[in-house]
Amino acid sequence: MDLDPLLLSRIQFAFVVSFHIIFPAFTIGIAAWLATIEGARLVTGDELYRRVFDFWLKVFSVSFGMGVVTGIVMAFQFGTNWGVLSLRMGSIQGPLLGYEGFTAFMLEATFFGVMLFGRDRVSPRAYLFACCMVSLGTMFSSFWILANNSWMQVPVGHAIVDGRIVPADWWTITTGPIQRVRWPHMLLAAFLTTGMCVIATGAWYALRRVHLPESRVMLNWGLALVAALIPFQLVAGHLTGGYVHDHQPAKFAAIEARWTSQQPATEVLLAIPDQTLERNRFAVEVPKLGSFIATGTWDSREAGLDDFAPRDRPPVPIPFFAFRIMVGAGLVMLAISWFGNVLRLRGTLETTRWFLWCAYLSFPSGFVAIIAGWLTAEVGRQPWVVYGLLRTEDAITPSLTGGDVLLSLTGYVLVYSVVIPFGVYYIYKLLRDGPAAKEERPRGR
């Protein structure tokens, strides 16, 4: 059997990046949450916040460690498997990813040590400062990652000189209209993800009637923050859809499973898209709604996949389902947080056990939304790796053989399947035991 290095490399990239994104997304959120709680403690002087802080710091530490180790893999993945991409786009992607490394390095690795080990060695204000810097560092890191990815989605601000792609306007590349929409979308996603985990943890303790003071802090803050942030996320998501509609019409058609162009366009709510027959089975549709969602009018013409040559079309089922899963997860967050606040204001939150169960079980909603959202964005961009400039099939390292990639893919799968379940298990144990659990042994003993 001939092993295809291209297909295997794509599977490998999807695999390592999907596992990686879980941890930074969680970490960005926890870092902001820790800075918030530490600030609250400094203002109120309430030691309860300190216990909540110390507890989440432990979770942060494990999650951060896993983010670092899976992130190092990412830093070399472009060069090992995507040599042509690295060489041709290196003059733009290199500096963007470079700044991610610099930023992460400067703010996280340095202040992170102070945050973990420096509690008794620096003043409370300096400690809060370190927390804020770590949080800022994680946000800036995501800025550069999103700048890089936004450029791959819609390349702007570059010039082509003698067949080489060179940067022409860095301001446009880093803060273009697409980046301005997608970065907030990702940041909010990270905050909401952690927010849902904080809520779920608080609900878990409330269900078990343990750590009740800490549980209340987590439920109150978590529910309030998620409820306040989710409307902004709806707006950011809508704007993100707008850029896809305007700049990546083929991706938009794939998300909508619109095989032929229509005027006015129908919205497919649910269906099973059939790639070979190029039509939808069991479709649940609303006439004219497709035009309204895309443009705000009831009669616009919307592009279908038949507007594009077959070799320029993305696969349909993954973007179609992933998008709907993301939206569904967002609606779960909205329902939990808003209804939870109603119960909280009525004072019946801790006694409404069915709701606590729902809140507890919704802990993965943020992670699900993030992975589904990224699948929509990345699979929908195919067959391009840099939209309109470089096809994925042309981007691979030429010296790679199928055997090499099979070896590395197997290696990563084996290693991750040992390391990640244990990491998740240790995080689970930390969360289960809770803040008032017996004093953890200091690290290294």
Place this chain on the structure above:
Amino acid sequence: MDASNLALFWAGVVALSILIYVVLDGFDLGVGVLFGTTDDESHRAAMMNSIAPFWDGNETWLVMIGVCLFAAFPVVYTVFLGAFYVPVLLLMVGLIFRGVAFEYRDRSERMRPVWDFGFSAGSTMVGFVQGAAIGGVMLGLPVHDGQFAGGSTQWLAPFPLLTGVGLVLGYSLLGAGWLVLKSEGELRDWAYARIPWLAGGVLAVLGIAAFLTLDYSEIAKGHWSERRWGLVFPAIGALALIGVAVGTRRRHDVLPFAMTVLFVVASFATLAVMFWPYMIPYSITIASAAAPEASLSFLFYGAGLFVLPVIAVYTFRVYWLFRGKVTKGYG
């Protein structure tokens, strides 16, 4: 074609980052290697403690090297990673296992031997493949159209394997020096006892490697005959090893580590004299690898002028904050 000032600046940053990485992650990887040679739980715990606040910061220098190459010299990044596909995989596996050990070993009872093994074996593997990659680069990499044009097992040759072993020994020497610097009592004695053996091993392997290099590489030989002044670096290296021996004999806790660092710096400078201005011998020079000026200057005004000095200051500050002997851990 001459390299522009910006290209030279970024080549300098890459070189300095590699040097800093080898010294800093070198000592904590070395502690990892030594960790595997003892069963004493109190020693093991003290070893972990001595590097816990530093290792992830140290490892980030590796990411720094990667991103600097990608950003400023994409062709070097591409060729290097293409040529060392399997070593890079092993590097990642090693780094993952040693990285998670810091978080996992304290949280588990039954699985602890597994994480401990991962920590020491991972550290050893990381040192080995890095050394092998240095050896592989010294042998030269065939390049066609900006991409590596050799096979994926090219690095599996006697010379890279030798340099791999050499770097593991070198890292262990740094690690032993670090333990002497940071510990007291039994563990310090334990580390002191290992220094002469490790230093002897490093000297032997490097001697053979230097001899072999002159034997196969006409260009390296030519560079030596043009750059006689460069011989000062191997001489400093030899003196530094004598310094390690003196420090060990006199039981001066700082000297072995400091002298090993000097030895690493001297070895690095020796390599630079041999290969300048090639980034990948003998196909890619600094000038031919540099990214467009627009990329280099974008990097320079943000990262070069601002980020790098801040990193330098804060790396120093973190080490200062956790200075002195480790008695009960930093936790």
